[in-house]
Amino acid sequence: MADNMxxxxxxxxxDTDSISCAITMANLQNQLGxxxxxxxxxxxxxxxxxxxxxxxxxxxxxxxxxxxxxxVIMVDNNEFSQxxxxxxxxxxxxxxxxxxLNLQTxxxxxxxAEPVGCASTIMYKxxxxxxxxxxPKMAGIMLSAIISDTLMFKSPTCTEQDKITAERLxxxxxxxxxxxxxxxxxxxxxxxxxxxxxxxxxxSKDFKHNxxxxxxxxxxxxxxxxxxxxxxxxxxxxxxxxxxxNIDLFVFLATDILExxxxxxxxxxxxxxxxxxxxxxxxxxxxxxxxxxxxxxQILPAIIxxxxxxIRI
Amino acid sequence: MADNMxxxxxxxxxDTDSISCAITMANLQNQLGxxxxxxxxxxxxxxxxxxxxxxxxxxxxxxxxxxxxxxVIMVDNNEFSQxxxxxxxxxxxxxxxxxxLNLQTxxxxxxxAEPVGCASTIMYKxxxxxxxxxxPKMAGIMLSAIISDTLMFKSPTCTEQDKITAERLxxxxxxxxxxxxxxxxxxxxxxxxxxxxxxxxxxSKDFKHNxxxxxxxxxxxxxxxxxxxxxxxxxxxxxxxxxxxNIDLFVFLATDILExxxxxxxxxxxxxxxxxxxxxxxxxxxxxxxxxxxxxxQILPAIIxxxxxxIRI
Numbered sequence: 001m002a003d004n005m006x007x008x009x010x011x012x013x014x015d016t017d018s019i020s021c022a023i024t025m026a027n028l029q030n031q032l033g034x035x036x037x038x039x040x041x042x043x044x045x046x047x048x049x050x051x052x053x054x055x056x057x058x059x060x061x062x063x064x065x066x067x068x069x070x071x072v073i074m075v076d077n078n079e080f081s082q083x084x085x086x087x088x089x090x091x092x093x094x095x096x097x098x099x100x101l102n103l104q105t106x107x108x109x110x111x112x113a114e115p116v117g118c119a120s121t122i123m124y125k126x127x128x129x130x131x132x133x134x135x136p137k138m139a140g141i142m143l144s145a146i147i148s149d150t151l152m153f154k155s156p157t158c159t160e161q162d163k164i165t166a167e168r169l170x171x172x173x174x175x176x177x178x179x180x181x182x183x184x185x186x187x188x189x190x191x192x193x194x195x196x197x198x199x200x201x202x203x204s205k206d207f208k209h210n211x212x213x214x215x216x217x218x219x220x221x222x223x224x225x226x227x228x229x230x231x232x233x234x235x236x237x238x239x240x241x242x243x244x245x246n247i248d249l250f251v252f253l254a255t256d257i258l259e260x261x262x263x264x265x266x267x268x269x270x271x272x273x274x275x276x277x278x279x280x281x282x283x284x285x286x287x288x289x290x291x292x293x294x295x296x297x298q299i300l301p302a303i304i305x306x307x308x309x310x311i312r313i
Numbered sequence: 314m315a316d317n318m319x320x321x322x323x324x325x326x327x328d329t330d331s332i333s334c335a336i337t338m339a340n341l342q343n344q345l346g347x348x349x350x351x352x353x354x355x356x357x358x359x360x361x362x363x364x365x366x367x368x369x370x371x372x373x374x375x376x377x378x379x380x381x382x383x384x385v386i387m388v389d390n391n392e393f394s395q396x397x398x399x400x401x402x403x404x405x406x407x408x409x410x411x412x413x414l415n416l417q418t419x420x421x422x423x424x425x426a427e428p429v430g431c432a433s434t435i436m437y438k439x440x441x442x443x444x445x446x447x448x449p450k451m452a453g454i455m456l457s458a459i460i461s462d463t464l465m466f467k468s469p470t471c472t473e474q475d476k477i478t479a480e481r482l483x484x485x486x487x488x489x490x491x492x493x494x495x496x497x498x499x500x501x502x503x504x505x506x507x508x509x510x511x512x513x514x515x516x517s518k519d520f521k522h523n524x525x526x527x528x529x530x531x532x533x534x535x536x537x538x539x540x541x542x543x544x545x546x547x548x549x550x551x552x553x554x555x556x557x558x559n560i561d562l563f564v565f566l567a568t569d570i571l572e573x574x575x576x577x578x579x580x581x582x583x584x585x586x587x588x589x590x591x592x593x594x595x596x597x598x599x600x601x602x603x604x605x606x607x608x609x610x611q612i613l614p615a616i617i618x619x620x621x622x623x624i625r626i
Contacts, residue, residue, distance in 0.1 A: 095414075100421050105414045108428035115421035129442075 006036040006093060007070060009063055010119075011077035012084075013203070014040050016048045016184075020120045020145035021075035021096065022060050024138050028123070029073070031132045036073070039063035041084060045202065047148060047188025047220075054180070055140035055173070066090055076119040078103045078111075096122050117158040120145035121165045139172035147181040148188070151220070154260040156297045182222070185257045189221045196233030197240065200252055206245075207300065209307055212270060213246060216295050218253040224263050227254040228286075231265065235285065238267045249273055249303075255293050262289045262299075277306040319349040319406060320383060322376055323432075324390035325397075326516070327353050329361045329497075333433045333458035334388035334409065335373050337451050341436070342386070344445045349386070352376035354397060358515065360461060360501025360533075367493070368453035368486070379403055389432040391416045391424075409435050430468060430475040433458035437478045452485035460494040461501070464533070467573040469610045495535075498570045502534045509546030510553065513565055519558075520613065522620055525583065526559060529608050531566040537576050540567040541599075544578065548598065551580045562586055562616075568606050575602045575612075590619040 008026045010018025022038035029036035038060040044052070052059055066072070068089035078095050079102045080087050095103065095111040098119045103111075114122050120142040127134050134142075146166040150158035153166070170177035191199050204217035221227050227234075238250045249268040256262065265285050266274045274280075280287045292298045321339045323331025335351035342349035351373040357365070365372055379385070381402035391408050392415045393400050408416065408424040411432045416424075427435050433455040440447050447455075459479040463471035466479070483490040504512050517530040534540050540547075551563045562581040569575065578599050579587045587593075593600045605611045 098421055101408075101414075101416050101418045101424060103414045103416065108411055108413050109426060110428060111414060111424055111426040113422060113424040115423060 004035060004071060006034060006073055007039055007063065007066070008036055008073040008075060009039040009041055009060070009084075010075050011082040012041040014042050014048070015045065015076075015203070016051055016141075016148040017119050017145040018076040019044065019048050019052075019060065020141040021123055023057060023141055024120065024123045024127075025073055025075050025096065026060075027138055028127060028130065028132055032130060037061070045188060046190055047184060048144075050184055050187035051141055051144035051148075054144075054184075055137045057137055057141055075123075078113070096126070098122065115159075117155060117162040118146045118149035120149075121159075121162045124165045124169065134169070134172055136173045139169040140175070143169035143173055143175075143177070143180075144184055147177075147184055151255070151257055151260070151293055152178070152181045152185060154257075155294050157294055182257075185220055186222050189219070189223075189226075189257070191219065191227065191230070196230065196235075196237035199227075199230065199234055200237050200241065205295065206247075209304055212273070212307060213248045214251070214303065215241065215245075215247050215249070216251045216253065216299055218255060218262075218295055220257050221254050222257055224254050224256050228263070231286075234265060235267065238265065242268055251299065251303075253289070253292075253295070253299065260291060260293050262292045263287070264289055273303060273306055277302040317348060317384060319347060319386055320352055320376065320379070321349055321386040321388060322352040322354055322373070322397075323388050324395040325354045327355050327361070328358065328389075328516070329364055329454075329461040330432050330458040331389040332357065332361050332365070332373065333454045334436055336370060336454055337433065337436045337440075338386055338388050338409065339373075340451055341440060341443065341445055345443060350374070358501060359503055360497060361457075363497055363500035364454055364457035364461075367497075368450045368457075370450055370454055388436075391426070409439070411435065428472075430471040431459045431462035433462075434472075434475045434478045437482065447482070447485055449486045452482040453488070456482035456486055456488075456490070456493075457497055460490075460497055464568070464570055464573070464606055465491070465494050465498060467570075468607045470607055495570075498533055499535050502532070502536075502539075502570070504532065504540065504543070509543065509548075509550035512540075512543065512547055513550050513554065518608065519560075522617055525586070525620060526561045527564070527616065528554065528558075528560050528562070529564045529566065529612055531568060531575075531608055533570050534567050535570055537567050537569050541576070544599075547578060548580065551578065555581055564612065564616075566602075566605075566608070566612065573604060573606050575605045576600070577602055586616060586619055590615040 006029055008022045010022055026036040026038035040060045040062055044059050066084045066086045070090045072090040072092050073094040075096045078097045092109050097113045098116050101113055124142055143166055146162050150162050153163050200217045202219050207214045242250055247268055249270040252265040253262040264287055266282055319342055321335045323335055339349040339351035353373045353375055357372050379397045379399045383403045385403040385405050386407045388409045391410045405422050409432055410426045411429050414426055437455055456479055459475050463475050466476050513530045515532050520527045555563055560581055562583040565578040566575040579595055
């Protein structure tokens, strides 16, 4: 990797936004006359595959290691812990993200972070700023990312800017936003050939707070019954992870993309924290969380607040 | 401070760029209909005072403490260690900077960082983006910051963007860039009523690297003889700081703003590192460093490289 090429990639366990940003940023750099290529740091999920197929885009190559001093652009991500090992020795040229900031660099870098629902919303702005025209393909993948990250504008993380950008992109891509959007989200909900463990690992994040080991796993669904038919398998998989990783509280959320509710399966020796956080009583390990769709804005903050209250008492 | 007002400020020991960014960002927010006020985290230096007087601007109020959840915009700075105590509990709404990134936030924030010579160059861009017109006063203080940070475009940190922006701002401000620029830099060189300690503390930064305590202090001058008339006093002040703070290597730079050279006074038990870094031999504690004007791009990297080489041997 002793070349000048800029490697562009998002976070590990990539979602549609990470893939969209990698593709559209590499393309933007190419249009500006710079050598750049998009990469992925893991397998493409079914939703992203549907988007790539729809807009006839190839999936980025897998990147599994990085040499020091490689030129890099980080997209949809700025934390070394969610990137490749060795990223701290790469030559980071630019960061485009919409998550909290947790970044140390040795040199000044180009960084654009905005509290919008989707990093591809920022990518759209960069194309406009640099006066580079957006092809229907690029518009399609950016649009897919916004639909995915904002759960069709229903997530509390969604801003007016995300919505306006999505509408403009749908026009460029030449598709009906809502028709395509629900098909895209639906594509991500197909768990028919997944094992229980695969289901809970589709989108699983671990947190540690005051010695409590917490895992929140989430899956989108257009029909919660399809997920709950697999309840026993899912519970077994959760119990397995709890045993193997000493998890205190495991929250699995099946999020209804049409109704914007989530139904939870909760296990572990600290389910009391979950019950207090959401003022609910689990019945055979489950409960319905009305209007709850966002792990980062709704579920995690409620649990952390409960943990902090306990400390104060 | 339980109000909604956004407090805008740069780093402690403020320079012209920190004051310019605070004033121009607060003004930009006001123009966009938001309640905001500029502040300073320390005394105004003579150069900045000259700029404020020229463009008939009031100095920002001193801010010495900050309540939690106060709305804040950080400019020309993103490291908590160079800001107010308690900044980590403030509600950071935005960051505009041109230094290395070293920031952790709990929530996503608006952050624009670019590797340009001056943060006011980014401020100019934000006015353009937001379609807010730049008054001659605002142009004047931004221009002053660019002249100051880039040492009239002579610093290796200066980019083409800084230069073009400065030229545009000079037109808006209605002044001759070079005439004004040298007067501004000259104003910052007046050390006639300073004590030795005040001279070395005008712009002093501490670094720690592999247990070596290093201080690099810098002052601008249009006549190095004026500074070196005070050599004995300066050396005494350096010795005092070395004693009190257990500094291993103290580098004092008097930078000739016309010739773009620096003359150094170097003291401490590790002057060997300095001599190796610059392949020079100190004569009565001094040496001339030709073409060296930037602490962050030239002096510090050369010393760090020497320290790293030593480890490898």
